[in-house]
Amino acid sequence: MYYIDPHIHMISRVTDDYQRMAQCGCVAISEPAFWAGFDRGSAEGFRDYFRHLTEVEPKRAAQFGIRHYAWLCINAKEAENVALSREVIALIPEYLDKPNVLGIGEIGLNKNTRNEATIFQEHVDLAMKTNELILIHTPHLEDKYKGTRMIIDMLKEDKRVDPQRVLIDHVEEHTVRQALDNGFWCGMTLYPTTKCTPERAVDIIEMVGTERIMANSAGDWGKSNPLAVPEMIQEMKRRGHPEAAIRKIVYENPLAFFRQSNRWQDWPAETGEERKESQSRRKEKVTQ
Amino acid sequence: MIMTPLTAPRALDTYFLEARCRILDLAAILDRIGRGKDAAAVGEDPRLARIREALDVLHDQSGGRAERIQQIFSLDYDPRWQRPR
Incomplete structure (x- = not known):
């Protein structure tokens, strides 16, 4: 089964992960800009990060036949520093014409503070002025429900926002309907301990x-x-769900959302034959 | 696309051992807290109170347990929160 991982931070992963993902059928990924595990000291640090997301990582992914897409922003955690955030937002447009950029993300809230909300709105404003798709991070654990409601409030109050062009990520049992009922796309994150398990994600789909x-x-x-x-x-196979339903969740839906991007270049549908041909072409290239 | 969940007997067959395993894990965590030094110090901890509240939901047969337990572990939302200008 071919699939797309629409949210993964490959900058933090080893090359072997690309290999294993390709072996499991991964044909494309999208990588949102996120918190590096430490607060960066200057906007120049983000310039290097955006170069990594738009130049380095696509090449690394391509070695394994995986298409790499990216989202640009300053994440909610560092958004607490409003001055730095505004500097970073100002340099994002320089990178918006890179071919693998899908839009602005992952923006959102972390601890649901006023500064985070200010910078969230300024990112949304940039996305509206540049007609970009938006990928949204919703907070962790006890902050998730409140933060998701606040994010949806801000999006609904901005009349320029078309929910069909916004993906609300990290939804769980208590937030998924908020996203869907308001017309947004949504993503479930399969992450140990703090987010969804694969089993709960399938329950949600059911x-x-x-x-x-x-x-x-x-x-x-x-x-x-x-x-x-x-x-x-x-897990979906274990419960007897049809291949068509699985493919819709892991392949067609992410593709349908990404296709709305300004720079989207369509690629052929991943059928078994097409994939075998492209793999053998890559092998020939490597052995030459 | 309509998704058809497993029949109840099939779901029980498929997930019984996983449920048993996770209940044992939870029991062991509560025992670990209970036999630790200063167990009395955590008696009033609001996190334990939330765990007890969540355990009550498990007994309730009316469904939607996962969503209700998520709400127990969530901060309240006030629709009048003050937006930045």
């Missing part, structure tokens, strides 16, 4: 259906599993 929903690993520098999406595929 309850809300297959429209405007997808699943990701959010693999990063924490304890996480870059093969979490294939695990969810296995």
Whole structure:
């Protein structure tokens, strides 16, 4: 089964992960800008990060036949520093014409503070002025429900925002309907301890259906599993869900959302034959 | 696309051992807290109170348990929160 991981931080992962993901059927990923595990000291640090996301990582992914897409922003955690955030937001437009950029993300809230909300709105304003897609991070654990409601309040109050062009990520049982009922796309994150397990993600799909929903690993520098999406595929198979439903969640839905991006270049549908041909072409290239 | 969940007997067959395993894990965590030094010091900890509240939800047969337990572990939302200008 071919799949797309629509949220994974490959900058934090080893090359072997690309190899294993490709072996499990991964054909594309998208990598949102996120917190590096420490607060960066200057906007110049973000310039290097954006170069990594738009130049280095696509090449690393391509070695394994995986298409790499990216989202740009300053994350909610560092958004507490409003002055730095404004400097970073000012340099994002320089990178918006890079071919693998899908939009602005992952923006959102972390501890639901006033500064975070200010910078969230300024990112949304940039996305509206540049007609970009938006990928949204919702907070962790006890902050998630309140933060998700606050994010949806801000998006609904900005009349320029089309919910069909916004993906609300890290939804769980208590926030998924807020996202879907308000017309947004949503993502479930399969992450140990703090987010969804593959089993709970499939429960959610059984309850809300297959429209405007997808699943990701959010693999990063924490304890996480870059093969979490294939695990969810296995869980759907274990319960006897049809291949068409699985493919919709792990392939067609992310693709349908990404296709709205300004710079989207369509690629051929991943059928078994097409994939075998491209793999043998890569092998020939390597052996030459 | 309509998703058909497992029948109840099939779900019980499939997940019984996993449920048993996770209940044992939870019991062991509560025992670990209970036999630790200064166990009395955590008696009033609001996190333990939330765990007890969540355990009550497990007994309730009316469904939606996962969502209700998520709400127990969530901060309240006030729709009148003050937006930045």
